[in-house]
Amino acid sequence: MVETGSESCARERGQLQVKILDMLACPLDAHAPLDIIPLRQVEEDIIDGVLLCGDCGRWFPIQGGIPHLVRDGLRRKEFDLALLAEYRGQLPATVTECGSPVNLNGLFPAPSPEEKRILDEGDYWSGYAKVHYAVGDTSFLDVRSYSTHPSFYNLGVLERDDKDRGRLYGMWPDHLSKVIFGFLKSLPPGLALDIGCGAGQFGLEAAYLGWDVVAIDIAPGALEVGRDYASHIGKDVFKRMHYIYAEPERPPLRPKRFDLLLSKDALHHIARIEDVLKSMHAILKDPPSHEATAGRILFFEHVAFSPIALKIKRLANSYLHPKIQRRYPCVPVPDVLKRGAPCEDVGRDLILPLTEKYFHIRRCVKELMLYHELEFPIYYAFGKRRRFTRAVTLFIRFFIEKPLMLFQPAEFAIIIGEKEESVSGRIGESERASI
16 A cells, blocks of 8 residues: 555654654643553544653643643643544543543633743744644744845835855854854764753754754744754654754653753743753753763853844844835734743843853854844845945944944853763752752
């Protein structure tokens, strides 16, 4: 019998979950392994199902190949109840009628104010990913996607950015790309965790290079977009990407399993950043006695705020944005793009000091990125003139940004480091001293 395209896609999506079941743990009590009730599968491959914790008694859904492993207040009612209703005849009454924390008899946990903010953050990024993906933007998924970036969708402009074709990688200046992706290429492939993955980029690049990647986020829509995109770019890469609806503060993963932690523009959206880094430290592999290093980290993050840089950007954009809107056709702006992320920059100022506490930083490249952020509006506003844009960008970088960094903090940082055994000791001593 010939397998259809949809059956093939479902089979591959299921394979991802079978591969990672042995590394999953309950996000509430860290119990592992979790029991599983397969509900829909092709051959032995799980597509929909239920995971059960033998300690706390909670059940967690797998839908479309994505496990949902979060604390009670972050459960998604529409997902959970839909799964229970669809598979009521295949699930035991202990799950459908009296299951914890959700069942068909009306039990559903109410989120706390903090959990409501996290859910709102997830909804924002879910919507952001879906509206961009719908118009063909894949640059936020994959830095190897050149010329797919509508840089000014928030202004109603969908004109594509074609200047990235000459770059080593899209979306970053080449000198930063060489640092980021040169580091990834220098490591032998292993098991990586993409923290707050959104829909891709760092995790997907690692998968291209042969890594198995677990990608976690609290935006289910972004995870769905990421999986859909990955399913179209190559069978081998797709099989290496494993998406999970989970929060970085409570990773539903067994300790000391991962070789690499990745994060791109995610940590500054997290309020309890120390709890996240402590959890991430625990799941990285310890250094073997015969080696100097073990688990590595690669973060690209917003780490500070420069008021002067903000004033310069606002002044420049007040001139450039109207020129862009006059030059290119405009479309209605989706509602989700009219508002910002609810948790923007809540953890920004703690990223560097806490990363230094929990990891040994080998390299930290700091920049304002003013030249890079103004490059897009300059390029569009003046009719996509590459040489002119390049000249202005270089002027901004060397004659405005470099002097500005002498007395203003760098806003962005590439952080490369590792877990060392001595770090664990320092954390333990610090905790004992605080008791």
